[in-house]
Amino acid sequence: MAFNEGLESAAGEExxxxxxxxxxxxxLRLYVAGQTPNSVKAxxxxxxxxxxxxxxxxxxxxxxxxxxxxxxxxxxxxAVPTLVRKxxxxxxxxxxxLQDSERVLVxxxxxxx
Amino acid sequence: MDNRLSKKSAGGGVNFALKKSxxxxxxxxxxxxxxxxxxxxxxxxxxxGSGKTLFALEFLVNGILKFDEPGVFVSFEENEAExxxxxxxxxxxxxxxxxxxxxxxxxxxIERSEIEETGExxxxxxxxxIEAAARAVGARRxxxxxxxxxxxxxxxxxxxxxEIRRLFRWLKAKNLTAVITGEKGNQMLTRHGLEExxxxxxxxxxxRMQGQVATxxxxxxxxxxxxxxxxxxxxxLTERGFSVVPIxxxxxxxxxxxxxxxxxVERLDTMLGGSGCYRGSSVLVSGTAGTGKSSxxxxxxxxxxxRGEQAIYFSFxxxxxxxxxxxxxxxxxxxxPVDQGLLTFHSVRVxxxxxxxxxxxxxxxxxxxxxxxxxxxxxxxxxxxxxxxxVKEMLARIIDxxxxxxxxxxxxxxxxxxxxxxxxEAGISSLMxxxxxxxxxxxxxxxxxxxxxxxxxxxxxxxxxREFIISREGISLKDVYIGPGGVLTGTARVVQEAAETEEQxxxxxxxxxxxxxxxxxxxxxxxxxxxxxxxFAAEKEEIEQELAETQAKEKNLAYNKSAxxxxxxxxxxxx
Numbered sequence: 001m002a003f004n005e006g007l008e009s010a011a012g013e014e015x016x017x018x019x020x021x022x023x024x025x026x027x028l029r030l031y032v033a034g035q036t037p038n039s040v041k042a043x044x045x046x047x048x049x050x051x052x053x054x055x056x057x058x059x060x061x062x063x064x065x066x067x068x069x070x071x072x073x074x075x076x077x078x079a080v081p082t083l084v085r086k087x088x089x090x091x092x093x094x095x096x097x098l099q100d101s102e103r104v105l106v107x108x109x110x111x112x113x
Numbered sequence: 114m115d116n117r118l119s120k121k122s123a124g125g126g127v128n129f130a131l132k133k134s135x136x137x138x139x140x141x142x143x144x145x146x147x148x149x150x151x152x153x154x155x156x157x158x159x160x161x162g163s164g165k166t167l168f169a170l171e172f173l174v175n176g177i178l179k180f181d182e183p184g185v186f187v188s189f190e191e192n193e194a195e196x197x198x199x200x201x202x203x204x205x206x207x208x209x210x211x212x213x214x215x216x217x218x219x220x221x222x223i224e225r226s227e228i229e230e231t232g233e234x235x236x237x238x239x240x241x242x243i244e245a246a247a248r249a250v251g252a253r254r255x256x257x258x259x260x261x262x263x264x265x266x267x268x269x270x271x272x273x274x275x276e277i278r279r280l281f282r283w284l285k286a287k288n289l290t291a292v293i294t295g296e297k298g299n300q301m302l303t304r305h306g307l308e309e310x311x312x313x314x315x316x317x318x319x320x321r322m323q324g325q326v327a328t329x330x331x332x333x334x335x336x337x338x339x340x341x342x343x344x345x346x347x348x349x350l351t352e353r354g355f356s357v358v359p360i361x362x363x364x365x366x367x368x369x370x371x372x373x374x375x376x377x378v379e380r381l382d383t384m385l386g387g388s389g390c391y392r393g394s395s396v397l398v399s400g401t402a403g404t405g406k407s408s409x410x411x412x413x414x415x416x417x418x419x420r421g422e423q424a425i426y427f428s429f430x431x432x433x434x435x436x437x438x439x440x441x442x443x444x445x446x447x448x449x450p451v452d453q454g455l456l457t458f459h460s461v462r463v464x465x466x467x468x469x470x471x472x473x474x475x476x477x478x479x480x481x482x483x484x485x486x487x488x489x490x491x492x493x494x495x496x497x498x499x500x501x502x503x504v505k506e507m508l509a510r511i512i513d514x515x516x517x518x519x520x521x522x523x524x525x526x527x528x529x530x531x532x533x534x535x536x537x538e539a540g541i542s543s544l545m546x547x548x549x550x551x552x553x554x555x556x557x558x559x560x561x562x563x564x565x566x567x568x569x570x571x572x573x574x575x576x577x578x579r580e581f582i583i584s585r586e587g588i589s590l591k592d593v594y595i596g597p598g599g600v601l602t603g604t605a606r607v608v609q610e611a612a613e614t615e616e617q618x619x620x621x622x623x624x625x626x627x628x629x630x631x632x633x634x635x636x637x638x639x640x641x642x643x644x645x646x647x648x649f650a651a652e653k654e655e656i657e658q659e660l661a662e663t664q665a666k667e668k669n670l671a672y673n674k675s676a677x678x679x680x681x682x683x684x685x686x687x688x
Contacts, residue, residue: 038232041233070245072238072241078238080235094230097231097232
């Protein structure tokens with residue numbers, strides 16, 4: 001599955017990424033509920049944007065709430081898919097399939113509005 | 114399909130024995146004939162501070178404590194710590210219940226500024242959270258407070274509506290009985306029209322200002338498949354939570370006592386069938402200003418404390434110290450029972466808060482003190498914070514409460530001059546067992562107090578008007594003088610009594626003199642009899658003497674005759 005492959009590659013990048021968790025390091029979590037078309041779309045979009053903008057400076061953790069429902073509370077997840085920027089602080093959330101790259105970049109503070 | 118079925122049952126008026134989930138809220142289960150619809154969502158709407166959250170929480174807490182049904186509380190507004198703190202004063206230990214695994218509180222925090230939207234999404238995350246929470250405690254009940262917060266977090270209205278609709282269907286499918294709260298909107302019941310999605314039961318809570326005092330009311334806007342009252346029911350937020358006042362649904366099955374308690378006025382006890390009123394009965398003392406209503410109330414509590422019983426005096430007019438001083442001036446000592454801890458005063462201005470708060474306060478105090486006698490002085494003041502009907506319902510509630518505990522209750526009621534004395538302000542006479550009426554009697558330039566027993570259930574009471582005298586020695590009752598000119602009281606009665614006494618003395622004197630005259634006459638007669646007897650005796654003696662003399666003469670004569678003859682005969686015989 002593209003989805004799982006994506007997950008693995010994201011995790012792989014975490015390992016291969018720089019050790020230093022500087023301000024320039026991005027920790028992203030993508031909350032999904034099962035492998036729905038929306039989930040897959042969101043992951044693909046996120047992956048694409050990160051590769052373009054944050055190459056080697058990011059890690060994506062995909063959290064499937066169907067498997068770990070208790071994790072929804074911590075990041076106050078209501079909608080899926082939700083992208084949470086854990087690092088750098090402050091926490092940012094972007095809801096949806098991350099269709100619009102510009103909005104995602106604005107949401108992640110990578111672009112000025 | 115399912116929906117159509119239930120619609121049919123409602124339309125045809127056929128009760129398919131809709132299953133209910135008891136709320137355990139006093140009064141509420143009575144007005145809804147069993148509680149909320151089981152396994153269906155109920156919408157509770159109302160303005161801020163109307164008690165929506167509390168209703169939802171109490172439904173859950175009661176579910177756990179009274180019906181062994183665990184619950185989930187999804188809060189969009191307050192977090193766990195705030196909720197725990199807010200309801201701790203109601204005696205609900207949310208933390209404990211959570212630790213026992215009976216309650217799950219999930220605070221859903223939505224921070225609009227943190228959230229950006231792009232592309233499609235749904236609220237599956239929320240569903241998953243609720244399901245996880247429900248599974249964790251095995252929930253049968255759920256409270257969602259308030260789901261409309263979602264509208265502030267997401268921009269797509271239509272998506273939210275679809276998702277909320279899906280949530281309600283999903284809750285039904287999960288067999289959860291849900292209470293969903295919603296903020297009152299301008300044109301609609303809720304700000305975002307949630308009532309469109311909840312078809313089973315909609316409640317409306319209101320906190321309305323009347324004059325300058327807020328009164329809480331509840332209305333059932335719809336309840337499919339159940340006949341329900343469409344009235345507004347006043348409700349209380351007491352120290353123990355919600356309490357709805359359903360006057361019509363009160364079960365009147367309390368124990369009654371045949372024991373009598375003294376009113377503290379001996380003569381009044383006599384008027385009430387000889388031994389006072391029944392324990393646990395309600396006594397109304399009504400009258401115009403200054404007729405001694407409070408004094409009579411004080412007599413009641415003083416007598417109760419004298420018997421070693423607990424009493425509470427609720428006053429809406431006077432401060433405790435003032436009551437003690439004033440009653441001391443008429444020989445009723447209230448300081449001693451206060452010092453002994455037998456008498457509790459509770460003075461508060463009626464206008465300080467709403468009716469329901471007053472009654473909640475009273476009920477709480479009654480619960481704490483467990484008195485034998487309670488005086489509420491006066492109930493007519495309550496009219497200034499609520500309409501008559503509300504006062505009546507509240508009083509009915511408090512009377513029933515006290516009857517259940519066997520507390521003798523004395524209510525004073527101020528009737529206004531001009532209106533009929535027998536029309537109580539609050540129209541509550543039908544709730545009362547004994548009604549003592551105090552009235553002014555104006556006559557000869559003075560004003561006196563009269564008292565009579567208008568009614569007293571279950572005893573033969575006096576029908577007489579008595580004069581009610583408040584003196585330095587306390588309260589006493591006197592027979593009034595009823596003459597051709599009407600009822601006489603006060604000085605007029607004293608004057609009349611004096612006149613009567615005088616008359617009596619005169620009559621006495623007259624009788625005495627007649628008696629003496631009789632004696633005198635008898636004596637005179639006896640004297641005359643004596644006189645006559647004496648005269649007769651004298652005459653008798655004279656006659657008898659004369660007779661004796663005559664007899665003697667006769668004898669003498671006879672003797673002489675025989676002597677002569679003998680002399681002559683002897684001569685003859687000698688030849």
